[in-house]
Amino acid sequence: MFKNKRLSIILINIAVIIVAILVFRSVAANMSSKKIPYNKFVEMLNKKQVKKVVIQNDKIIIMPKKGTKEEKSILYTGAINNDKLVDLLEKSGAEYSQNVSESNPLITFLIYGVFPIFIILIAARFLFGAMDKKMGGGIMSFGKNTAKLYAESQTGKTFNDVAGQEEAKESLEEIVDFLHNPKKYTEIGAKLPKGALLVGPPGTGKTLLAKAVAGEAKVPFFSLSGSDFVEMFVGMGASRVRDLFSQAEQKAPCIVFIDEIDAIGKSRDASMNSNDEREQTLNQLLSEMDGFDSSKGVVILAATNRPEILDKALLRPGRFDRTVIVDKPDLKGREAILRVHSKSVKMDSTISLEDIAKSTVGAVGADLANIVNEAALLAVKNNRKVVCQEDLDEAVEVIIAGKEKKDRIMSPREKRIVAFHEVGHALVTALLDHTDPVHKITIVPRTMGALGYTMQLPTEEKYLVSKEEMLDQITVMLGGRSAEEIEFGSISTGASNDIERATESARSMVSIYGMTDKFDMMALESVKNRYLDGRPVLNCSETTATEIDNETLNIIKQCHNKAKDILDTNRDLLTRIAEKLLDKETLNADEFMSFIEHRNDNPEL
Known part of the structure; x- marks a missing residue:
């Protein structure tokens, strides 16, 4: 409304002062006056206790004489049409007069008509101005685009x-x-x-x-x-x-x-x-x-x-x-993305981005950018001037499993259970035909809940998975629990994630991929939100759903028994690798494969 900001502030201050004066006068008048009944007023006149009376259109103002109870108050009562009032006033000896309004009609109009509107407009200006800042545009531009x-x-x-x-x-x-x-x-x-x-x-x-x-x-x-x-x-x-x-x-x-x-x-x-x-x-x-x-x-x-x-x-x-x-990148795409994001980061000349790309199957561009940045942060933390391969490898593990949880101290028995569990996964992986090679085994706890993990590194990018490969993958997932059963004769809660993933894969074989004889190639589930969670939705009756559960259970049992047979046959090898893992806490691919390659040549290795 006002282009000059200072003028606006001055006018607002004046308006506030005027309103405050009017309110103060009104409050002050009400605080010093007291209303009395009309018959009380007549009684005071008869007792000659009134000093002065002012008659207005709607009320009568009374000033008592000194020596009365109300001498310090100004009294008033409602105006009543009483022909004998003048006689009563004459007899009481009080001064009396009638108040005649001499206000200017123009001033009255400005005060009671224009001034309130003026105040409202100023308040609206500042109120809507605050809304403008929050909404990112003018109050009259709700329909404008915010692009x-x-x-x-x-x-x-x-x-x-x-x-x-x-x-x-x-x-x-x-x-x-x-x-x-x-x-x-x-x-x-x-x-x-x-x-x-x-x-x-x-x-x-x-x-x-x-x-x-x-x-x-x-x-x-x-x-x-x-x-x-x-x-x-x-x-x-x-x-x-x-x-x-x-x-x-x-x-x-x-x-x-x-x-x-x-x-x-x-x-x-x-x-x-x-x-x-x-x-x-x-x-x-x-x-x-x-x-x-x-x-x-x-x-x-x-x-x-x-x-x-x-x-x-x-x-x-x-x-x-x-x-x-714009789908998830393949191996070549992941390597190219890593190169783009590493341009602004000082990298060691010996770094192999191909190895990082192989170990990040399913990662998108944002994940890879995060890995490169995490590696740079690790390099600074370790007082290095350039990012080395060790930083990138650690960054991948941080993104996948979280940081090392150094304050989590496991008991010797728990540590032993975790070691046999992870070696169970790795050993089953190494002794099956349709699996990716083991890259690393560790029993160092991570912040995302993993007490240890076995990392596999694919040798090539795969776009199709055969039935045999899926069965071997499920067998590997159940290898950890199987190792616990063979070594300790009891089971723990450590296999919960393995069981969940194995069940999901087995169920997909039955309901989506048509890999069982019972349902042939009948589609029993369909995938919704493919680019988000990709969870399947049932497209069959409750009776068929029960049969799906039975077929899924059969696959789980088949793979579970296969994992136990493999580990039972190679129990000595399982024990030797687990003892080595307990000693070193982490085994790389070469250390692990040396056990597999010489399992028959040197049993004491």
């Missing part, structure tokens, strides 16, 4: 900063080329895709890819989240969508990136839990994507890790024309 606009030099990302996603980059390079050279596409009649949907697990680099596209194209980049559209005010989401597309057309050519689009793009249905505001926003988004001309160079990029819940109308051609899968 962050990055200039060409602010994204700071190009395709050189993205590794391990070559197919995704190839799909998006066409969009960049169209924005640079639209003529060669329009000459042949090709149209720029209106939108591209980036789909993949969390941490794979969807947002990074979108920024890289804008950086390569050197065009304005609008970035916002799906939740920014839907807020507390009904209809504001649809208004923001309209304003976003209006601004995008003004800035064309440009790229609009909507992260977590499932917040507004969830499939519409007739359920009672539907959100009308979200559906209005989605309808407006669909309408805007139909309405704008792609030849102007406005490209909509969106990212989600829940594509199965998106509305089908959002995914049809003419809206999001292209789906770009």
Whole structure:
């Protein structure tokens, strides 16, 4: 309202002072006066106890004489139409007069009409100003979009900063080329895709890819989240969508990136839990994507890790024309990602990033970046100027199992149980055909709950797993418990995670992969939220579910007995390796394999 901030403060102070004076006068008047009944007033006149009387329109003010009980108070009573009042006043000898209002009507109007409005406007100004700061915009701009606009030099990302996603980059390079050279596409009649949907697990680099596209194209980049559209005010989401597309057309050519689009793009249905505001926003988004001309160079990029819940109308051609899968990187991709993130870190020349990539199966770009950073922190902690292989290996273990828990002291019996448990896993692994080689065995406790662990290092990247390989994997998982049974004749709680993973794998063999004769190739479960938890959902009756449980149990029993047979046959070897592990606490691959290679040559090894 006021451009001059100092003037605003002065006016507010004046207003506060005036209000305080009015309130003080009102309170002071009420504190020094006392109301009495009219007949009490008449009685005081008859007793000649009144010194002075002032008659007003609505009340009579009474000042008692000295020597009475109320001499220090100003009394008042209600005005009653009494023709004999003047006679009573004459007889009492009191002074009396009538109060005549001489107020100016203009002043009265200003005080009681304009002044309150003025105060309200000032209060509203400061109240809404505080709301503006919290909401990130003006109080009259609820319908404005809150997208962050990055200039060409602010994204700071190009395709050189993205590794391990070559197919995704190839799909998006066409969009960049169209924005640079639209003529060669329009000459042949090709149209720029209106939108591209980036789909993949969390941490794979969807947002990074979108920024890289804008950086390569050197065009304005609008970035916002799906939740920014839907807020507390009904209809504001649809208004923001309209304003976003209006601004995008003004800035064309440009790229609009909507992260977590499932917040507004969830499939519409007739359920009672539907959100009308979200559906209005989605309808407006669909309408805007139909309405704008792609030849102007406005490209909509969106990212989600829940594509199965998106509305089908959002995914049809003419809206999001292209789906770009940004999946977990393979071995070559992980190594490339590690190289990108290690550029800014001082590394020893002898470091093998390939070994780190092999030991991080299933890791995404964010995990690998975290490993490199953790290795740098470990190097500083150990007073080294460069990161060495030992730091990277330790960083992988920290990310997977947590830091070493040095204050956890196990009893000799517990330590022995853990040692035999881990050697059981390793020995079964070494003596089966379809398993990855052992990389490390340790009984050093970790902060994520592991009292010890056996790490395997794949020799190659696998995309298919055979039935024999799955059975051997389950057998390895149950090798730890089997070793406890053979050596101690009792069992502990240490195998809980092994049992959980073995049961999950066995159940998948039955219900998803069709690896049992009983159900042949019948699909009994389907995977939901593939890019998140990937948990399966049953698609069968309760009777069939019971049979699935029985088949799963049969596989578990079969693998459990196989693990016990292997360890019982090689019990001496199990004991020797476990004793060595108890002595050293950690065995690397070479130390462990020396026992396996010479098990028949030198029993005393």
